[in-house]
Each structure stands twice: as C-alpha cells, then as structure tokens.
Amino acid sequence: MAKRVVRLKVLRQDGPHAPETKRWEEFDVPWEPQMNVISSLMSVQKNPVTADGKTVAPVVWESSCLEEVCGACTMIVNGKVRQSCTALIDQIAPNGEVITLEPMTKFPLVRDLIVDRSTMFESLKRVKAWVNLDGSHELGPGPRQSQENQEEAYPLSRCMTCGCCLEACPQVNATSKFIGPAAISQVRLFNLHPSGKMHAAERLETLMGEGGVADCGKAQNCVEVCPKEIPLVDSIAQVSRQTTKHMLFGWLLK
Amino acid sequence: MASKSLTRTDSGKTRRVIVVGGGLAGLTTVIKLCEAGVPVDLFSLVPVKRSHSVCAQGGINASVNTKGEGDSPRVHLEETVYGGDFLANQPPVKGMADAAPGIVYMLDRMGVPFNRTAEGLLDFRRFGGTLFHRTAFAGATTGQQLLYALDEQVRRYETVDVEDEKGILVKGEKMVRKFEFWDFLSLVQDDNGRAIGIVAQDLKSMEIDSFVGEAVCLATGGPGIVFGKSTNSVINTGTAASAVYQQGACYANGEFIQIHPTAIPGADKLRLISESARGEGGRVWVPKDAKERRRGKDVPEKDRDYFLEAKYPGYGNLVPRDIAARELFLKCFHENKGVYNDKSQKNELEVYLDLTHIPEPTLRRKLAGILEIYEKFVGEDPYHNPMRVFPAVHYSMGGLWVDFERREDGGLVRGSARNQATNIEGLYAAGECDYQYHGANRLGANSLLSCIYAGLEAGPSIATYIKGLTKSSFDVGSSVFEKAENREKANYQAVLKMDGKENAYKLHEELSIMMLRDCTIERHNAVLDKVIAKVDEVEERSKKIGITDTSGRANMGAQFIRHFKNMVVLARVIAQGARNRDESRGAHFKPDFKQRDDENWLRTTLAFYGENGNKSEVKYVREFDYNVAGKPLHATDKVDITLVTPRARKYETAGAASAVAATAGKDDKPGKDGKKETQAQP
Numbered sequence: 015m016a017k018r019v020v021r022l023k024v025l026r027q028d029g030p031h032a033p034e035t036k037r038w039e040e041f042d043v044p045w046e047p048q049m050n051v052i053s054s055l056m057s058v059q060k061n062p063v064t065a066d067g068k069t070v071a072p073v074v075w076e077s078s079c080l081e082e083v084c085g086a087c088t089m090i091v092n093g094k095v096r097q098s099c100t101a102l103i104d105q106i107a108p109n110g111e112v113i114t115l116e117p118m119t120k121f122p123l124v125r126d127l128i129v130d131r132s133t134m135f136e137s138l139k140r141v142k143a144w145v146n147l148d149g150s151h152e153l154g155p156g157p158r159q160s161q162e163n164q165e166e167a168y169p170l171s172r173c174m175t176c177g178c179c180l181e182a183c184p185q186v187n188a189t190s191k192f193i194g195p196a197a198i199s200q201v202r203l204f205n206l207h208p209s210g211k212m213h214a215a216e217r218l219e220t221l222m223g224e225g226g227v228a229d230c231g232k233a234q235n236c237v238e239v240c241p242k243e244i245p246l247v248d249s250i251a252q253v254s255r256q257t258t259k260h261m262l263f264g265w266l267l268k
Numbered sequence: 269m270a271s272k273s274l275t276r277t278d279s280g281k282t283r284r285v286i287v288v289g290g291g292l293a294g295l296t297t298v299i300k301l302c303e304a305g306v307p308v309d310l311f312s313l314v315p316v317k318r319s320h321s322v323c324a325q326g327g328i329n330a331s332v333n334t335k336g337e338g339d340s341p342r343v344h345l346e347e348t349v350y351g352g353d354f355l356a357n358q359p360p361v362k363g364m365a366d367a368a369p370g371i372v373y374m375l376d377r378m379g380v381p382f383n384r385t386a387e388g389l390l391d392f393r394r395f396g397g398t399l400f401h402r403t404a405f406a407g408a409t410t411g412q413q414l415l416y417a418l419d420e421q422v423r424r425y426e427t428v429d430v431e432d433e434k435g436i437l438v439k440g441e442k443m444v445r446k447f448e449f450w451d452f453l454s455l456v457q458d459d460n461g462r463a464i465g466i467v468a469q470d471l472k473s474m475e476i477d478s479f480v481g482e483a484v485c486l487a488t489g490g491p492g493i494v495f496g497k498s499t500n501s502v503i504n505t506g507t508a509a510s511a512v513y514q515q516g517a518c519y520a521n522g523e524f525i526q527i528h529p530t531a532i533p534g535a536d537k538l539r540l541i542s543e544s545a546r547g548e549g550g551r552v553w554v555p556k557d558a559k560e561r562r563r564g565k566d567v568p569e570k571d572r573d574y575f576l577e578a579k580y581p582g583y584g585n586l587v588p589r590d591i592a593a594r595e596l597f598l599k600c601f602h603e604n605k606g607v608y609n610d611k612s613q614k615n616e617l618e619v620y621l622d623l624t625h626i627p628e629p630t631l632r633r634k635l636a637g638i639l640e641i642y643e644k645f646v647g648e649d650p651y652h653n654p655m656r657v658f659p660a661v662h663y664s665m666g667g668l669w670v671d672f673e674r675r676e677d678g679g680l681v682r683g684s685a686r687n688q689a690t691n692i693e694g695l696y697a698a699g700e701c702d703y704q705y706h707g708a709n710r711l712g713a714n715s716l717l718s719c720i721y722a723g724l725e726a727g728p729s730i731a732t733y734i735k736g737l738t739k740s741s742f743d744v745g746s747s748v749f750e751k752a753e754n755r756e757k758a759n760y761q762a763v764l765k766m767d768g769k770e771n772a773y774k775l776h777e778e779l780s781i782m783m784l785r786d787c788t789i790e791r792h793n794a795v796l797d798k799v800i801a802k803v804d805e806v807e808e809r810s811k812k813i814g815i816t817d818t819s820g821r822a823n824m825g826a827q828f829i830r831h832f833k834n835m836v837v838l839a840r841v842i843a844q845g846a847r848n849r850d851e852s853r854g855a856h857f858k859p860d861f862k863q864r865d866d867e868n869w870l871r872t873t874l875a876f877y878g879e880n881g882n883k884s885e886v887k888y889v890r891e892f893d894y895n896v897a898g899k900p901l902h903a904t905d906k907v908d909i910t911l912v913t914p915r916a917r918k919y920e921t922a923g924a925a926s927a928v929a930a931t932a933g934k935d936d937k938p939g940k941d942g943k944k945e946t947q948a949q950p
Contacts, residue, residue, distance in 0.1 A: 028819065052536045071819055072816055072817060074824045078503050080536055084501070100644050100645070105647070125821050125822040128822055132315075135423070144379075145377070150303060150374050151303075152374070155373045155376065155390075171381050171416060203379075
C-alpha cells in the first residue's frame with residue numbers, strides 16, 4: 015500500500031518588493047497521526063523538495079504557541095482565514111484533498127506566509143487600550159466586580175490580535191482607514207472595567223473620526239471568522255452607541 | 269559617577285536599559301524600570317503579546333486567604349520549598365510568597381478579568397502540593413490574561429515621552445522602544461567583562477546590529493524545545509540563555525526539568541491540560557483491567573483504579589507534578605496499564621483525566637479554555653468523556669544563576685543591585701530563564717508568580733545598579749560595539765555558507781528524541797552516558813549542516829541553525845548535570861539512587877561553559893567569584909535553608925507539606941517562628 019501523503023499548495027513570494035517571485039509551490043509530506051498544517055510545514059523543512067522534485071528553500075511562516083492562544087500562525091487555509099495550528103489535516107483534508115495555504119492579504123507581506131501585523135498593535139495604542147494605572151506598587155485590592163461583569167469582560171479579553179476579523183472585513187482595505195473590529199472591541203472591554211471606564215471618553219474620541227467605528231459596514235464577517243467567538247458585532251454596536259451618546263451629550267458632562 | 273541623572277548621560281544621551289524577552293518577567297521588569305524613570309529598549313523574538321506566557325492556563329498563587337482556611341504567605345513559602353524538595357534558596361521564595369497577594373491585587377487593578385465570587389471578590393481554586401484555595405484564575409487562560417494586562421501597561425509606556433529629573437521632556441524619546449521579531453545573538457562586554465549592550469538580528473531583514481544598554485536583563489524563558497515536542501512554544505529554544513552561558517554566565521540546576529503529568533499528543537507539540545482540571549475536582553484513573561475495551565465513560569466506578577487517590581490519600585490527584593508524572597509512568601510504562609487503544613491495539617502511555625462528574629456550567633465558567641483545546645485538537649467532548657492525557661516536558665527549574673541580597677528576616681532587600689544579577693556584571697535574568705524560585709520541582713501556579721516577582725525585583729535592582737555606575741555604557745567607544753557586531757556578522761555569514769549533508773531539523777529531532785526518552789522522568793547513569801555521547805556526536809555533525817535557505821529575508825532556516833547549536837550546548841548541561849547527581853530529588857529521579865542525599869547533594873549545580881579542543885564541555889564548580897556594581901562577591905553551591913528545615917517529602921498525609929498548615933486552626937494568624945513549628949513536624 016502506498017504511504018499516505020499530504021499535499022500542500024503554498025502561495026509564496028520572496029518579499030514585498032519582489033512580486034515577480036509570486037508563485038504556487040506544491041509539497042507532498044508523509045502523513046502522521048494528529049498532524050496539523052504546522053507539522054506539515056515542519057515536515058517541509060526537513061525535506062524541502064517540491065512535488066515535482068525541485069529542491070527549494072523551505073516555506074517560512076510565523077508561529078509560537080501552537081495551541082491557538084497566541085494568534086501568531088494566522089493564514090488563509092483552504093480559502094478561510096484561521097490559525098494554522100488548529101487546522102488538523104484529518105479534518106481539513108480527510109480524503110487527501112490538496113490543502114492551500116496563503117498569507118493574509120490585508121497586511122504588508124514579509125515573505126511567503128509571514129505578514130506584518132504591527133498596524134494592529136498601533137491601533138491598540140491609538141484607542142488607549144489599557145487601564146490608567148497609578149503604579150505597580152501595592153495599593154490594596156482592585157475594585158470589586160460582579161460575576162456578570164467578569165463574564166462579559168473575559169471573552170473580550172481573549173482577543174489575540176490575530177487579524178482574522180480584519181482579513182474578513184470588507185471595510186478594511188487599501189483605500190480605507192477603518193481601524194477594524196479588534197480594536198473597537200478592546201474599547202468596549204476597557205470601558206467596562208470599573209477604573210477603565212473613568213477614561214471611557216478618551217477612548218471613544220479616538221473612534222469618532224475617520225476610520226472610526228462609524229466606518230463599519232455591518233457585513234458581520236468578523237464574528238464569523240473570530241477563532242475565539244468574541245461577540246465583535248455586539249462590541250461594535252455598543253461602542254457605536256457609546257460614541258453617539260458621547261457626541262450628543264459628552265460636552266454637557268464636561 | 270556616570271551621571272547623576274537616571275535618564276541622561278552627562279553628554280546628553282538617553283540612558284537606556286535593554287530587556288530581552290517580552291513575557292511576564294520581561295514586561296514586569298520594563299514596567300518597574302519605567303516607574304523608576306529608566307527608559308527601556310525591549311527586544312523580543314515575537315510581538316510580545318505572543319510570548320510563551322500565553323500558554324499558562326491554571327492560575328497564579330497568592331495566599332490571600334479569602335476562603336477562611338488559615339492560609340498565609342508563610343504556608344505558601346513552606347509548601348513551595350517542600351514541593352521543591354529543599355533545593356531552592358529560601359529567602360527569594362519567602363520574598364515571592366510575601367509579595368504574592370500584592371501582585372494579584374496589582375494585576376486585578378490592571379484589569380485582568382479574574383473569576384469572581386458572589387460578593388465580587390477574587391475567586392481562588394486549588395492546585396498541586398497544597399490543601400488551600402490559593403490560585404487566582406481567569407478562566408483557564410490565566411497566563412494569556414496576565415500577559416495582556418502587562419502588555420497593555422508597557423504599550424502605554426510606548427506612548428510616554430522620556431522626562432528627566434527636572435521634568436524636561438527629552439525630544440523624540442519614548443520610555444519604551446520595542447524591537448519585535450529581533451533575535452538576541454550575544455552580549456557586548458567591555459574590557460572588564462561588564463555587559464554594556466547586545467548584538468541582535470532583525471528577523472525580517474536579517475540585518476545584524478548592536479545596541480547600547482546601561483544594563484541587560486534576559487527574560488527569555490525556558491529551553492523546552494531541547495526536548496523536541498513539549499508543552500512549550502516553538503520559540504522556547506533557550507537560545508539567549510545558552511548564548512550568555514557561552515559568554516561566561518553560570519547556569520544553575522540545569523538537570524531539573526519538570527514533566528507535567530497531563531498533556532495531549534500532537535505531531536507538532538504536546539498541548540497542556542492544566543493542573544487546574546484536577547484543582548477543580550478532576551480525577552485521574554485507569555481501568556483496573558488492562559484489557560478493558562469499553563470507552564472511558566462506560567467503565568463503571570468499581571472497575572476504575574484511581575491510583576493517585578489510593579496511594580496519596582492526603583493530596584490525592586493534587587500531588588506535585590514530579591510525583592504525579594512518575595506515578596503515571598509507573599502505571600503505564602512499568603505496569604503496562606495505560607488506556608487500551610483499539611487502533612494501535614496496545615496499552616498507550618495514557619491515563620484518563622475525568623471531569624465528567626462536574627456540572628457542565630461550572631466547567632464552562634472555570635475551565636473552558638483548556639477544554640476547548642482538548643475539543644479542537646483531540647476532537648472529543650471532554651464534558652461527557654474522560655480525557656486521555658500523558659506526561660510531557662513542561663518547565664525548567666534550572667536556568668541562569670542569579671544572586672540575591674537577604675534581609676535579616678529572611679526576605680530580600682528590595683532594590684539591592686544584587687537581586688536577579690547574574691555573575692556577569694550588568695547582566696540580569698528574570699523568569700523561567702533564571703533558576704531561583706522552584707528548587708527541584710515547581711508547584712503549579714507558581715510560575716506566573718515567580719516570573720512577575722522576579723521582574724518586580726529585577727527592575728528596582730537594575731535601577732540601583734545603573735545609579736551607581738562609574739562609567740556609562742553610552743560613553744564606551746564605538747569600537748567595542750563594532751567588534752561585537754562584526755563577530756556576529758561573521759558567524760552569520762559562516763552559517764549561510766554551510767554546505768554539509770546534515771539537515772538541522774532532522775539532527776534536532778534525533779537529539780531531542782533521545783533527550784526526551786532518556787533524560788526526563790527516569791534517569792539511569794548507563795543510559796545518560798549514551799545521551800552525552802549522542803550530544804558529542806550531534807555537536808560534531810552540527811558542523812556539517814547544509815543550509816537550506818540562503819535568502820536575505822525572514823530566513824527561518826539560518827536562524828534555526830543558530831538556535832539548534834545553542835540547544836546542543838544546553839542539552840549537555842542538562843544531561844551531564846543529571847549524570848553527576850547521584851540521588852533522587854524532585855523532578856530528578858534515578859531508580860538506582862532512590863533516596864534524596866542531603867549530605868552530598870543538598871547543593872546547587874553550578875555549570876560554566878568550557879571548550880576542549882573542538883568540543884564544548886561543562887565545568888562544574890562548587891564556588892566562584894563575581895562582581896556586582898563593582899563590589900567583589902563570592903558564591904558557593906550551599907543552599908540557604910535557614911527558614912524551613914529540610915525533612916523527608918511525603919504527600920501521603922494531608923498537611924505534610926506545611927508544618928504551619930498542619931497545626932494551624934481556622935484563624936488566619938500563622939505562627940511566626942517557622943523553625944520551631946517545622947521541628948514539631950514528624
């Protein structure tokens with residue numbers, strides 16, 4: 015019996031300024047139990063030969079935790095944006111189907127499957143996604159919080175800044191400045207926290223201009239692709255209401 | 269004095285400190301430095317929000333005693349020291365246990381969504397090696413939540429301008445500058461060996477550059493990838509710790525590697541199922557009949573062997589990890605009673621971890637994060653079927669040797685330049701990459717705590733150190749930096765030209781399979797000799813690697829060769845240390861030397877790098893001299909056991925881990941004189 019193989023079809027490019035190197039390459043790697051896309055790519059590193067017998071540089075990708083809590087290994091697997099660590103071969107290609115891997119398209123390409131998502135971290139700066147702490151010295155316990163509040167905050171706080179929601183959002187594109195769902199949802203998170211909400215207005219103001227929450231087109235793709243099932247659409251709706259309220263009455267409260 | 273200002277040299281340059289690593293320890297160090305007014309350059313292999321700390325699941329220990337159980341930092345200290353089989357220096361452990369409640373409060377104030385009680389207080393759960401509810405948690409993704417909170421505070425400092433003592437803003441300088449996707453290559457040292465900067469490589473452009481720092485702090489995590497597949501992230505190669513070890517830093521207790529009893533298999537890594545599953549009531553069992561064919565949930569109670577509960581009635585499923593891992597291994601490997609697998613038609617090295625008796629809503633509220641991992645990667649429903657788990661390499665108790673300054677009462681002198689200082693002047697270490705807090709075995713939920721505590725010590729310590737500097741690193745001539753940079757550039761060019769037959773990834777696999785099989789749960793001297801011979805062989809063959817990628821951009825292959833060579837060096841430290849230590853203590857277990865031998869081995873393993881001809885070697889010493897802040901000091905391998913007197917470790921009896929706990933009533937006032945109470949313990 016022929017050994018079972020996994021066929022990967024990878025969209026590669028040597029760098030952002032080398033569009034002429036954009037190409038599809040295919041690799042056959044031996045099947046193993048509990049295999050995922052990452053372990054298939056690791057297999058290519060051990061034997062970087064394409065399906066048609068050409069020795070090439072191994073494919074490069076980004077990864078870290080391999081258990082879907084760090085967000086690093088996000089890419090487009092079989093046309094869908096997701097973490098590649100949870101893309102188990104037996105689930106995505108149960109009958110030996112070809113698996114396509116592509117880099118995300120909404121971020122600048124670095125090489126092969128690696129893109130530069132630093133814009134997402136910049137967005138977190140812009141919206142001031144933090145509690146304004148007086149200092150790390152001992153100041154006693156934090157504010158009491160209800161279980162209900164914790165249960166609303168915790169899912170929002172699991173956002174890995176992976177970029178799936180931006181990749182899927184039609185409003186995030188080369189011609190728009192839309193900040194995207196992830197950062198908006200962080201505003202909701204910090205505006206929920208008992209001391210975070212003391213600075214709610216500052217955060218809302220960062221989302222009131224161009225590229226802010228009003229640029230959401232309500233396609234609702236974000237919530238479909240979020241690997242942590244964060245209620246992004248709710249977050250956008252809530253922050254949108256908060257900004258409207260702030261716009262209408264905020265000056266009265268100053 | 270280099271300068272009276274902590275922010276500017278006399279010549280007007282901004283005085284920065286370099287922190288390498290952006291997990292809990294690194295980020296805490298950064299925050300403390302910023303609060304002291306010291307600007308920081310933060311280097312990380314990955315965006316700091318993707319550091320390995322995200323993988324920590326169960327929680328963080330702090331004896332807040334909100335459940336009225338009589339818990340206290342004193343009990344925490346005793347249980348940590350006992351759990352670590354008395355190999356840890358006790359003053360740092362005391363410092364950590366005392367600081368723990370404040371740390372959890374700080375994190376709470378930062379916005380970590382810790383689970384709450386009905387009254388809105390922090391909720392705590394049980395963990396291994398204790399009978400108390402001492403572990404604060406945010407679902408089952410506590411590490412991720414803690415990391416994010418610290419990451420957010422550091423991000424805030426990225427937007428804050430540097431301000432000198434007079435309140436004058438330094439134009440264009442922010443308190444934190446991040447260098448993400450940068451790989452640490454080596455220290456820059458001045459003529460006296462003092463660390464004055466680093467050489468690093470941009471992993472996108474592959475450009476190599478040197479950076480000046482008044483001091484350098486490594487917070488680069490553990491070396492789990494030395495063992496190939498582990499519960500660690502792929503970035504945990506230990507490369508930075510290995511690099512500074514090769515530059516003269518002492519590596520301590522390298523042979524103490526923690527095996528976590530409950531992980532799930534994968535082709536790329538072994539994913540952890542947190543101890544919190546047992547803390548919330550999860551039970552470990554195997555079928556009594558090794559040929560049992562029924563599915564786990566269909567095996568009736570009378571046919572199950574709850575072997576941990578049977579053997580350790582005192583702590584049951586929550587015995588420390590080294591003991592649980594050994595018992596699992598005994599059951600599955602030696603008695604061949606692991607769960608039978610129909611597909612492979614054999615008894616696997618797997619046991620059941622059973623949560624099915626706990627109501628589903630409770631599990632969802634407290635453990636969803638790990639159960640989601642099980643569901644996604646195993647494809648089974650852990651709410652209604654017992655999980656199948658097995659042991660995996662998890663954590664390194666050993667790491668870079670660091671100093672501390674002891675207070676009269678046994679804690680640490682906060683702000684002493686000696687705390688977290690390595691033997692290389694100006695180089696500090698914090699987090700899993702230091703050896704300080706866990707002795708021979710780490711208790712669950714103490715790692716997040718030790719990382720943050722080490723950062724809380726490292727920050728003020730470094731600030732004191734740079735205040736006392738006689739010459740700023742920024743006033744050292746550029747030629748020292750150019751030389752270091754050129755050395756690393758030459759090393760990198762040499763890697764790009766490697767044209768041998770060996771594949772670095774395959775070679776790593778070969779070494780790690782042996783390390784995993786022969787240098788983990790059970791260690792035999794004859795076998796360890798073979799492991800060391802293998803290290804020799806692999807080291808030799810690593811000179812004949814062929815580079816598979818010569819690209820000038822995001823060259824993962826060339827980076828891996830460097831990391832791999834550094835892993836080989838650490839593999840030798842681990843294996844040789846294990847070979848030498850003829851006793852059993854904590855995670856280090858030799859069936860031929862089953863007893864702990866305090867007379868000969870209650871001492872820290874101190875390893876220095878050496879070379880013999882073409883071969884690397886480890887030099888073990890009993891003592892050495894070093895300098896901190898210009899002051900000559902002397903270290904020995906003697907362990908500071910002045911707070912808790914060593915005694916045999918037995919988890920069969922409830923309360924055995926803490927003398928105070930065994931005698932304490934239900935009030936929260938533990939005795940102050942620990943020694944006396946310790947002696948009262950049988």
